[in-house]
Amino acid sequence: MNKPFVSLEKLKKQYGDVVVFDDVNIGIEKGEFVCIIGHSGCGKSTILNVLAGLDEPSDGAVIMDGAEVAGPSLDRGVVFQHYSLLPWLTTLQNVSFGVRARNPGWSKHQIDEHSKHYLDMVGLTAALNKKPSELSGGMRQRVSIARAFATSPKLLLLDEPFGALDALTRGVIQDELIKIWGETQQTVFMITHDVDEAIFLADRVLLMTNGPDARVAESVKINIPRPRNRANIIEDSGYYQIRNHLVNFLVSRSGELSASAAAGSQAARQTTVDVDPTQIDCIQIDPAQMTTDSLAGQEPPAAESAIDSTVKAVV
Ligand SMILES: Nc1ncnc2c1ncn2[C@@H]1O[C@H](COP(=O)(O)OP(=O)(O)OP(=O)(O)O)[C@@H](O)[C@H]1O
Ligand SMILES: [Mg+2]
Numbered sequence: 001m002n003k004p005f006v007s008l009e010k011l012k013k014q015y016g017d018v019v020v021f022d023d024v025n026i027g028i029e030k031g032e033f034v035c036i037i038g039h040s041g042c043g044k045s046t047i048l049n050v051l052a053g054l055d056e057p058s059d060g061a062v063i064m065d066g067a068e069v070a071g072p073s074l075d076r077g078v079v080f081q082h083y084s085l086l087p088w089l090t091t092l093q094n095v096s097f098g099v100r101a102r103n104p105g106w107s108k109h110q111i112d113e114h115s116k117h118y119l120d121m122v123g124l125t126a127a128l129n130k131k132p133s134e135l136s137g138g139m140r141q142r143v144s145i146a147r148a149f150a151t152s153p154k155l156l157l158l159d160e161p162f163g164a165l166d167a168l169t170r171g172v173i174q175d176e177l178i179k180i181w182g183e184t185q186q187t188v189f190m191i192t193h194d195v196d197e198a199i200f201l202a203d204r205v206l207l208m209t210n211g212p213d214a215r216v217a218e219s220v221k222i223n224i225p226r227p228r229n230r231a232n233i234i235e236d237s238g239y240y241q242i243r244n245h246l247v248n249f250l251v252s253r254s255g256e257l258s259a260s261a262a263a264g265s266q267a268a269r270q271t272t273v274d275v276d277p278t279q280i281d282c283i284q285i286d287p288a289q290m291t292t293d294s295l296a297g298q299e300p301p302a303a304e305s306a307i308d309s310t311v312k313a314v315v
Contacts, residue, residue: 033188122176216272
């Protein structure tokens with residue numbers, strides 16, 4: 001059997017006596033869009049940094065395209081959780097230096113035009129010559145996003161890339177991400193805390209149990225047909241089944257599985273289970289009780305539901 005494009009094999013990370021996660025086995029196919037969700041501190045960013053080659057696992061390995069990841073590469077573009085721009089460079093220069101490294105034969109004109117295209121996409125044409133210190137947090141995050149897209153990496157690693165953005169900008173950039181992903185066959189691994197965003201974007205959502213000693217408990221298939229439309233995705237017959245399943249994991253099962261694993265239950269430590277929520281009976285949460293405020297363009301209900309408040313409070 002062929003290996004997936006990216007495989008995380010028996011990945012473990014430990015600091016001193018504390019095991020952050022263990023036995024993480026994930027296969028990502030070429031061109032797949034995978035989101036990962038889990039509570040704060042379970043190790044999502046650490047997994048992403050290991051994938052990027054910026055952190056080393058305590059055990060296990062990441063294999064990409066047949067070779068072990070052993071350091072950073074232009075084949076992997078990263079948008080960090082906390083934007084990381086070079087403070088002495090302008091917005092345009094922060095993008096163009098990556099484009100130049102990726103395309104050494106290009107003229108300065110080509111490099112600048114290509115970089116400006118991606119900065120225009122994220123609405124920063126008016127800020128090309130500003131330094132990061134002159135930009136807001138959301139603007140800096142948009143420069144990071146433009147930089148990652150502009151270098152056309154084979155693997156795009158996104159650590160909560162839209163967290164600092166307003167709903168309208170987030171919607172625009174999500175749409176661009178889907179468009180670029182559709183055109184380029186890039187493979188995407190993205191961390192998000194937003195269940196609706198994950199359902200809208202992903203082919204598959206990985207669910208991590210709570211740390212310490214976290215693991216990827218489920219791989220949930222999002223079989224909602226593409227192209228997806230944020231205005232009517234909620235009308236898909238599987239939407240609420242999938243959403244209920246993800247929310248229920250975050251609210252209940254992520255903690256229960258951690259507790260069972262800590263108590264030595266072999267079942268709770270078993271390897272990642274493939275799940276298609278549309279094919280199973282899952283807990284029913286009244287759709288009227290749910291907000292869809294992460295879906296830009298829709299009015300959120302007046303009162304936030306208890307379930308969403310819980311998710312936002314604990315994730
Ligand atoms: N240098 C370090 N030394 C000790 N522990 C660390 C170190 N770096 C990270 N950790 C721990 O590793 C765990 C995983 O951190 P990580 O940043 O990967 O979590 P996360 O899932 O991305 O969380 P969040 O959703 O809040 O971003 C945390 O419990 C954190 O305290
Ligand atoms: Mg993180």
